[in-house]
Amino acid sequence: MYKKKLLLVFILFLASLAMISFAAFAADKYITDDLSVYLRRGPGTQYGLIGSLKSGDKVTELETSSDGKYTRIKDDRNRISWVESELLTNSPSLKEQLPALEQQIAILQEKESSATQDKQTLIDDYTSQLTIANQKIAELEKQNNVLQTQTKEQVSQIESLNNQLDERRQSLMLTWFTRGGLVAGIGLILGLILPLVIPRRRKKDRWMS
Structure with a gap:
């Protein structure tokens, strides 16, 4: 036992x-x-x-x-x-590795998709910024054209005023010359007539006395 x-x-x-x-x-x-x-x-x-x-x-x-x-x-x-x-x-075996490989492929595809999306987002941002910049440039060019037009108009107005001022100056000078000539002419006439008129009156006064 x-x-x-x-x-x-x-x-x-x-x-x-x-x-x-x-x-x-x-x-x-x-x-x-x-x-x-x-x-x-x-x-x-x-x-x-x-x-x-x-x-x-x-x-x-x-x-x-x-x-x-x-x-x-x-x-x-x-x-x-x-x-x-x-x-x-x-x-x-490939049978055992397949799920891991599929997971790695899915991760890589997700990263690629994310990178592509980020790239597209970046491109969209740059495109948007470029569009805004182009709009601002167009607005500035439009404002510049308006300012140039206004400047040309103001220069034209200034030239017109200068021409009008020159014409007025010439007209005023002509008027003063004309008036001065008339005054000089009248003075000359009076200078010639008065000596002739005044002596005669004196002679008449003498005769009457």
């Missing part, structure tokens, strides 16, 4: 050790992407087939045969089987 208990404890100890070794050795592997793999009951072609896995399927590596040609695996259906070691790879 004691021997049976000791044997049972030893068996449990070996089972526990095997489970620990199994957990420590377990590693993720992937079926290569270029073919389908048949699962065998043991590490060799002499063992029967128990199923297959598609390329890219993820499996857990449990152990490797002594010659390294076969690997004991566990698939996602919890099947324990053997496959040729060369048909396994450490790199994630």
Whole structure:
């Protein structure tokens, strides 16, 4: 009875050790992407087939045969089987990488779309600013044209006033010259007539006395 208990404890100890070794050795592997793999009951072609896995399927590596040609695996259906070691790879399969790649593509597309949108927004801003600048330039040119027209009109008015002033000056000078000539003429006439008139009156007065 004691021997049976000791044997049972030893068996449990070996089972526990095997489970620990199994957990420590377990590693993720992937079926290569270029073919389908048949699962065998043991590490060799002499063992029967128990199923297959598609390329890219993820499996857990449990152990490797002594010659390294076969690997004991566990698939996602919890099947324990053997496959040729060369048909396994450490790199994630395209099937596993596809979601990450799609996510990266989506992120890049979003960044590209955002960059394109930012670029378009910047172009729209520059276009708007250019339009406003062109409108201001057109308004300034219009105001400049109005000012030039007003300046020309004012210059024309000033020239007209100067001409009128010159004409008035000439007319005034002509008037003064004319009046001066008349006064001089009248004075000359009076200067010639008065000496003739005044002596005669004096002579008459003398005769009458």
